[in-house]
Amino acid sequence: MRRPEVRSRSRRPETPGSLPAKVSVRGLNFFYGRHQSLFDNTIDIPALRVTAIIGPSGCGKSTHIRVYNRIYELYRDHRAEGEVVMDGENVLAPATNLLTLRKKVGMIFQRPTPFPMTIFENVAYGLRLHYRASRSEISDRVEDALRRAALWDEVQDKLAYGATALSGGQQQRLCIARAIAVEPELILMDEPCSAIDPVATAKIEDLIETLRESYTVVLVTHNMQQAARVSDFTAFFYQGRIVEFGATEQVFQRPEKAETENYITGRFG
Amino acid sequence: MRPRPVAGRLLADRAVRVIMVPAALVGIVVLAWILWEVVSRGAGALSPAFFTTLPAPPGEEGGGLANAIVGTLLMTAIATGIGAPIGLLAGVFLAEFGARSRIATAVRFTTNLLMGTPSIIVGVFVYGVLVLPAGHFSGWAGAIALAIIMLPVVLRTTEDMLRLVPNELRESALALGSPRWKMTLAVVFRAARTGLVTGTLLAVARVSGETAPLLFTSLNSFYWPESLGEPTANLTVTIFNYAMSPYADWQAKAWGASLLITVAVLLVAVLARFTLEGRKGRQW
Numbered sequence: 001m002r003r004p005e006v007r008s009r010s011r012r013p014e015t016p017g018s019l020p021a022k023v024s025v026r027g028l029n030f031f032y033g034r035h036q037s038l039f040d041n042t043i044d045i046p047a048l049r050v051t052a053i054i055g056p057s058g059c060g061k062s063t064h065i066r067v068y069n070r071i072y073e074l075y076r077d078h079r080a081e082g083e084v085v086m087d088g089e090n091v092l093a094p095a096t097n098l099l100t101l102r103k104k105v106g107m108i109f110q111r112p113t114p115f116p117m118t119i120f121e122n123v124a125y126g127l128r129l130h131y132r133a134s135r136s137e138i139s140d141r142v143e144d145a146l147r148r149a150a151l152w153d154e155v156q157d158k159l160a161y162g163a164t165a166l167s168g169g170q171q172q173r174l175c176i177a178r179a180i181a182v183e184p185e186l187i188l189m190d191e192p193c194s195a196i197d198p199v200a201t202a203k204i205e206d207l208i209e210t211l212r213e214s215y216t217v218v219l220v221t222h223n224m225q226q227a228a229r230v231s232d233f234t235a236f237f238y239q240g241r242i243v244e245f246g247a248t249e250q251v252f253q254r255p256e257k258a259e260t261e262n263y264i265t266g267r268f269g
Numbered sequence: 270m271r272p273r274p275v276a277g278r279l280l281a282d283r284a285v286r287v288i289m290v291p292a293a294l295v296g297i298v299v300l301a302w303i304l305w306e307v308v309s310r311g312a313g314a315l316s317p318a319f320f321t322t323l324p325a326p327p328g329e330e331g332g333g334l335a336n337a338i339v340g341t342l343l344m345t346a347i348a349t350g351i352g353a354p355i356g357l358l359a360g361v362f363l364a365e366f367g368a369r370s371r372i373a374t375a376v377r378f379t380t381n382l383l384m385g386t387p388s389i390i391v392g393v394f395v396y397g398v399l400v401l402p403a404g405h406f407s408g409w410a411g412a413i414a415l416a417i418i419m420l421p422v423v424l425r426t427t428e429d430m431l432r433l434v435p436n437e438l439r440e441s442a443l444a445l446g447s448p449r450w451k452m453t454l455a456v457v458f459r460a461a462r463t464g465l466v467t468g469t470l471l472a473v474a475r476v477s478g479e480t481a482p483l484l485f486t487s488l489n490s491f492y493w494p495e496s497l498g499e500p501t502a503n504l505t506v507t508i509f510n511y512a513m514s515p516y517a518d519w520q521a522k523a524w525g526a527s528l529l530i531t532v533a534v535l536l537v538a539v540l541a542r543f544t545l546e547g548r549k550g551r552q553w
Binding site for chain 2: 069071074076098099100101102103105106107109110111113115116117125126129130175178179182
């Protein structure tokens with residue numbers, strides 16, 4: 001396999017440490033029952049940048065980001081230890097208000113997850129959870145979110161249709177619109193393109209490109225080309241540990257660790 | 270490695286088919302036969318008077334079963350009003366909230382037992398706790414007996430249907446900052462709605478044909494059900510009584526009532542099927 005090409009976008013090369021952190025993870029361990037799947041993860045996610053998390057299947061990429069919004073708590077025997085600090089507060093503290101945390105942290109999943117309602121209602125759902133707004137305010141915000149998700153032109157005439165009538169790629173953009181409608185600060189994407197065809201994938205990648213202007217994005221992907229194309233920073237996970245974290249260009253061109261080099265050049269994974 | 274001969278496998282395939290097809294046919298034939306008997310013998314009894322008038326005194330011709338039709342509808346409706354909401358809520362608890370709690374395990378176990386309990390035992394039970402202390406049979410007791418039979422059916426289908434909703438959908442709703450109860454109502458229920466409606470309709474169909482529990486609770490009556498506090502007329506016990514009677518006219522009426530129940534249950538089943546069909550093509 002060829003080394004993925006990195007599209008360099010910053011004039012000056014940035015390092016993770018040179019930027020303010022949106023999320024500071026310290027000593028994060030994660031357990032599925034007795035099985036430990038994350039080991040001492042420590043990482044600073046730079047604000048207003050796209051950070052990609054790469055690594056072989058089962059290395060803990062998804063598990064790691066699922067701690068940021070505590071979505072793992074839906075399952076009884078999942079447990080996280082350590083600190084995930086966002087805006088000065090430890091997300092893992094018991095006192096954290098999950099509703100406001102999750103307003104601040106949006107999430108996009110592997111498979112598109114449109115709710116069983118109309119396209120309009122899908123986007124309005126989150127809005128109505130967090131805002132008291134008039135009908136016209138809601139519809140303005142829905143339109144705005146759909147525009148920012150580059151979906152408006154395709155759905156403006158079918159807002160009252162069921163969301164499941166959309167194609168997979170459109171559904172995924174609808175989920176992105178739904179997430180950004182509530183004005184999150186951080187958007188977690190868990191392999192958002194793995195169930196979508198290449199053309200739709202390209203659209204989502206373009207969308208991520210525009211999102212980085214206003215949001216911090218963490219993108220889990222098993223597609224290294226994608227990580228190289230869209231991210232500013234890349235973290236390489238292996239067996240539940242963060243092996244390497246740096247500017248995407250550096251990680252792909254001059255990895256410091258042999259495991260990273262091996263993975264990137266396709267020798268395993 | 271040598272290739273395995275094909276002829277033997279083809280023969281086995283044919284043999285299995287020859288056994289299976291008749292087995293499937295038996296099911297269809299029995300159902301068709303029942304329908305044929307009920308229709309051919311019952312259709313004659315269905316006159317306008319059958320739906321509008323009270324039963325004639327024993328031995329006399331004429332009259333109808335209007336009181337029994339009303340009684341059955343009333344008791345089934347009340348049973349649904351009691352059994353369906355409790356079953357739905359309990360099903361939601363099992364699927365969404367207490368999935369692996371000890372209560373849930375206990376509830377699931379007792380539900381299975383209750384589903385397997387012969388309906389006559391439910392009748393005797395309600396007789397013991399409601400009819401005996403009250404000193405008389407009543408429509409309320411009948412409705413409650415039916416509700417008890419309905420409860421486990423609704424509960425189980427609710428839990429099963431909610432479990433079919435993918436977890437990613439729950440996660441998406443929670444990840445937007447949705448509280449759990451709102452996620453359940455606005456997203457999970459909606460995703461499972463056709464299944465929930467179908468399950469409830471099938472439970473209604475099942476209960477509307479029950480006889481044994483009513484024998485001990487609502488009994489039967491020749492009069493309009495003016496209050497559910499007294500013995501209440503209903504179709505199934507009427508069928509039981511009339512079919513055993515020596516009067517040809519009553520026997521014909523029993524067939525008519527059988528036809529009526531069969532058609533009603535069939536309609537409900539078709540309705541349930543119809544709502545399920547509407548689901549096709551939708552992802553969730």
